[in-house]
């Protein structure tokens with residue numbers, strides 16, 4: 319059962335608590351560990367410590383994504399506010415909702431905004447950012463949702479002049495099949511006067527892409543390794559960090575950054591919660607995350623296949639990152 323509470327003007331709905339959220343994550347984890355290339359759902363990266371580390375990543379000199387998106391939002395937020403006239407701003411995977419403030423400012427100035435709805439799996443980070451936004455925007459009602467954007471889009475406030483933002487390039491963390499399902503579900507919940515704003519990292523020079531995930535201070539490596547710490551803590555797993563090497567490299571076939579921990583030698587890891595022993599070979603990767611990079615035509619095609627239409631496409635001056643304003647495709651008639 320969802321749990322709801324209201325503190326200091328912020329309503330928080332918890333859809334994904336220990337009782338009803340974890341089994342699905344555990345099942346996905348079990349499946350990922352049995353895949354052809356062993357992997358982990360990226361959600362494991364974002365416990366409280368991981369969310370704090372991600373915040374540090376966004377400030378690294380090599381990690382251009384957040385700054386490029388910030389540039390686009392600074393240039394376009396007023397136009398987005400004017401076009402959408404949004405009464406509700408939803409943010410999927412909101413985290414600290416840093417770049418979102420540019421949208422909040424523009425919608426607040428336009429005078430249309432009534433409600434901000436950040437949704438994230440990471441409860442502590444979400445509560446903190448919801449409180450901070452409520453304090454900074456006293457006219458806006460903040461309704462935070464602890465949930466999963468792959469499964470909980472039907473729990474959003476009812477349609478009608480909603481702007482649903484999905485920032486930070488997070489869409490690139492979904493595998494193509496997941497992404498297709500996500501966009502298709504989104505098309506079913508999007509009303510005629512709703513809009514979707516998505517931040518998209520673009521295909522570019524490989525050296526720059528690889529540098530963004532292999533920063534000189536090693537912050538990204540610590541962030542990725544934290545997923546093993548979370549598994550050890552929560553599932554009683556026996557991952558030994560010393561037996562894995564961090565590796566983030568460009569996969570030209572899939573056009574994604576492949577972010578993995580590769581074994582130094584063959585060994586077995588036990589996962590008590592699953593009563594499972596996972597055997598790793600020498601040099602075997604455990605994929606922790608992908609970050610897909612996009613080309614405009616491909617994204618437009620995927621959107622169209624899901625029943626969506628890219629209405630506007632904006633990039634930063636360097637052409638590194640894009641913001642796409644997406645609407646339900648009226649020609650699909652539904």
Ligand SMILES: C[S@@+](CC[C@H](N)C(=O)[O-])C[C@H]1O[C@@H](n2cnc3c(N)ncnc32)[C@H](O)[C@@H]1O
Pocket residue numbers: 360361364369372376384410411412413414415416417437438439440465466467468485486487488
């Ligand atoms: C790459 S970070 C982006 C954070 C923020 N939007 C930004 O641009 O800085 C991804 C965020 O999505 C959240 N997240 C990851 N998977 C999720 C899921 N399935 N459902 C809801 N939130 C998720 C993480 O907790 C994290 O806050």
